[in-house]
Amino acid sequence: xxxxxxxxxxxxxxxxxxxxxxxxxxxxxxxxxxxxxxxxxxxxxxxxxxxxxxxxxxxxxxxxxxxxxxxxxxxxxxxxxxxxxxxxxxxxxxxxxxxxxxxxxxxxxxxxxxxxxxxx
Numbered sequence: 337x338x339x340x341x342x343x344x345x346x347x348x349x350x351x352x353x354x355x356x357x358x359x360x361x362x363x364x365x366x367x368x369x370x371x372x373x374x375x376x377x378x379x380x381x382x383x384x385x386x387x388x389x390x391x392x393x394x395x396x397x398x399x400x401x402x403x404x405x406x407x408x409x410x411x412x413x414x415x416x417x418x419x420x421x422x423x424x425x426x427x428x429x430x431x432x433x434x435x436x437x438x439x440x441x442x443x444x445x446x447x448x449x450x451x452x453x454x455x456x
Contacts, residue, residue: 353397358400374403
């Protein structure tokens, strides 16, 4: 099977799962998109060496997690930590748009509260 067809199939079957995992790690929509893209680039480069000892999804998710960890190692990666309720909300099967909307409003509340505390 040509590389383009393999990539399209992997993205179609596992793209949403990879993105969700990246979003859980990074807590930022755009960084999660970047990590997901990096995941599929790495997967295509190493697909020939994939031994099929595990499921493709397991293999891709591990690549996604490693891509997220690489992003999190950078110095500029600074975000408030997610609380347990937020993690459960994401783990439930909400649409990506709902998760991003909730995340944006909670980050805004956090930064507003932080700004008010620092002015006192």
